[in-house]
Amino acid sequence: MGETFLEWAVFWTLAAGAVASALMVVAGRSPVTCALSLACSMIFGAGLMVQMRAYFIAAIQVLVYAGAVIVLFLFIVMLMDLKAEAMRRRGGVALLAGLAVCGPLALAGWRAMAPLSGGGGPPPAPPDEVQHIGRLLFTDYVLPLEITGVLLLVAMVGAVLLCRPGGAGDQEGRP
Amino acid sequence: MIVGLSCGMLASSGCTMPWWQIPELCWLLLGTVLLLGGCWGPETLRSRVAGVSAALFGLMLVLALFFWAPGGEAFGGFYRWDGLSILFKRLFLFGGFIASWMMLRSPDGPVAHRVEYVALPWFAVVAMGLMASAGDFAVLFVSLETLTITSYILVSMERDRGTSLEAGVKYLVMGGLSAAFLVYGIALLYGSCGTLRFDEMAGRLPGALAGDMGPVVRAGLLCVMVAVGFKVAAAPFQWWAPDVYQGAPVPITGFLAVASKAAGFAVLLRLLWGPFGGVRDTLAPMVAWLAAASILVGNLGALSQRNLKRLMGYSGIGHAGYLLMGVAAGSAAGVEAVVYYLAGYAVAALVVLGLLGGLVDRLGGAEMRHLNGLAKREPGLAWLMLVGLASLAGLPPLAGFLGKWMVFAAAFQAGLAWLVIVAGVGVVASLYYYLAPVRNMFFESPPPDAPPLELDLPFRTCVSILMGLAIILGIAPGPFMATIGRLLAGL
């Protein structure tokens, strides 16, 4: 009983935290708060994955999202002038649109999950999870992996191009 | 070696082919070489990089047209080499070829001479080719992302110009949203089917739709279709298209209008005749509604436009609607009509945008009034433009007419008479706005101090060839339709 109660409590704490911070992302006034809430949501999500024994995904989620993506995101937000942005109010239309998209999705999820409830958790990840993922990535999924390489190359070229001082049309900026 | 790499296909009509034979690899190498060569290569290469790129695109197109034979797959089924992908890859190469030809003489400003401007379309074509060949949602997603990121860069390349930057940002936000929909939809489908492979999903999806997971499958399908809708600029996911078309440099507008739209349809066909094959009847009404909305929004929105690039953006939405009609028909004839329509649209749109690209700085802008009196200044160009616009409007005997005819016929046969009526309204509206520039060209007088319009011979040749194609496709579609029919036989 103790163990299960603990798991139950941890699950609901994490889930509530994830949802609450996700709501903060859209409801927050200052973009920095929003970004920080996004990071929190990611970390809560990682916690849920830990509960499902998917340690690798959890660690990657924290490392990539909270550690890298959100940091860069905050960095950009920080360098902008946020006075106008912070004052902005969200209109009812945005709220309606959000509800229109999220409502049906939530309903679909609910209706699909309802027959499954009580049916135990997901199967535990294999003990050599990391090797397993690595092997899959470099055998079956090698094509998507390599395309991701192209994606990063293109993104890098674009970042250099668009951030070059003097504008993209500047001939002097050549290496 | 390049030839060898790209023709390796003709030898392999068996079941699997070695990974190094996929043509995207060759294109990727060429793009990288152009990028590096343009940065650090000898001065002679650096000054001619656009020409080299156009020539290589032409070479690849010739190889693709004459040496490719369908059959086989690579990477354990992650990469399909079938008729559908071959047809679309040819179309992408064609778009890249014309776009880089237009770059030879893009007077859009100093950007034209940047090597990235020339090399990035190669990466885009690689991504599109992989999208058309995808046999797995993972491949589809990452190649789609590669394409969109390349497009953001190409669109916002002229950072100094406000509209270009605005277009880039809008495209980025919309693209981000669409990627979110796609990945969410894929996740839901994976959750309900337990696979990302197209062939496996095709078998499991109908069962999953009927079972307990039905709502999840439905939500997943909806999300994926929304993402594809964004990609092909179908209403109500079209907001980005006019701004992006207007803001991008003209060759890039042409490239996006033709190749990127074709890539979206490649994905749509691939999905509907692949993993979603079993639930196509469920999705067909949705596609039909998208088609109707796009036709109305695109054609009615275009009526009030005064900027030709923006007009092409709205009319592109309308054309996406006509194309979706062919998809909604759900028949083999519909798919063939879609491919034919895409080719006809590509040729005609590139005639208009190509001429615009060549002339825009001499004319002083891309507004309609800048075309005033073009017939008196350069009768030949005005007639070329007329043919392009007429083909887009769907006047016989041009490719646009036949394409619309075939699409309408396919939709009608599928029992979508209401959709054909909506499309008829769209066509009537489109006549008005496509012929508006014609009035400017032929019945207005040129501005008094108009400078002479100099357009070099290669450029005139390019546009003339495109016009010739528009006419030939319209008059004698036989061989072309035969190729389409042969390549799509196994669909």
Place this chain on the structure above:
Amino acid sequence: MSFLEIEPFRIALYVVGALAFVGANAAYLVWVERKAAGRFQRRAGPTEVGPAGLLQPVADAIKLMSKQIIVPPGSDALLFRIAPVMVMAPALMCFATIPFSDSIVARNIDVGLLMIFAFGSINVMAVMLGGWASRNKYAIISAARVVSQNVAYEIPMLLTVITMLMVAGTLNLHEIVKQQEAGFWAWNIFRLGTNPLMPVTFVIFFTCMLAETNRAPFDMAEAESELVAGAYTEYSGMGFGVFFMGEYANIVIGCAVATVLFLGGWGSPVGFLPGVWWFLAKMYFLIFTVIWIRWTFPRTQFYGLLNLSWKILIPFSLATLVLTSIVMKIPRMF
């Protein structure tokens, strides 16, 4: 069921233990640092409170705790208060996976190494938020520096870690140490058979660790001669104190990871004394080196710092990665 097997008690025990460890380390490393700095500069360092100034940290702690925490007007009060917490909490998580000896480890997780880097990367966000929330120009400059510096140095650091992972074949820190138990020649830093550049890899890792923890000569974030105290300028009392503890905790973690990855963890080169002492000895030696470097080298220029990472460390770490994979692949080809 023994007391230790009940999960909540274990967690509580761990948190208390880790906090005590971090607190004691922070307090006495400051003392060591001040003493060492004194020696380097031919002066005595703290002498007044207690014998040889040993009670100085206690006095400092009391002072910090009794001071008022001032939230500057115009700042983002919530973020200003959260930031110090966000430095400490991830650091505590990291200690959970470090194996101090064969038996002393809080949680032997399969992806322990990954977890340390995951939580270690949150540190940047905390310092940045602290700087940003202060609404102080020095703090904001410091925050911008912290991010560009950490992003730049995270790449070579993770590349060297990947190199080590290829050698070890596991992310479990306990396993990694087990593989090096045979003797000091089996320590990764000396395993030239797998990669002749192994000492170079260690140096790259150590350099990156210095930069990641904002230590001299890479302490651009709180360069006191230009930025007052950087991101910490507006913090007083325990706000500053927690930041400071977090910083020392990160140094301890960095040195512990270096010990595990390269220096054989608790493995003893000669065979006497229990492993935990050897682990601590190696770790404190590395920490002392960190202090030593701080008082020996002048602070670098910011552009020099970024150039070092992008133009030297990243290419070299990539080279070691490629070299290691080739060396590992060759025997399998025959």
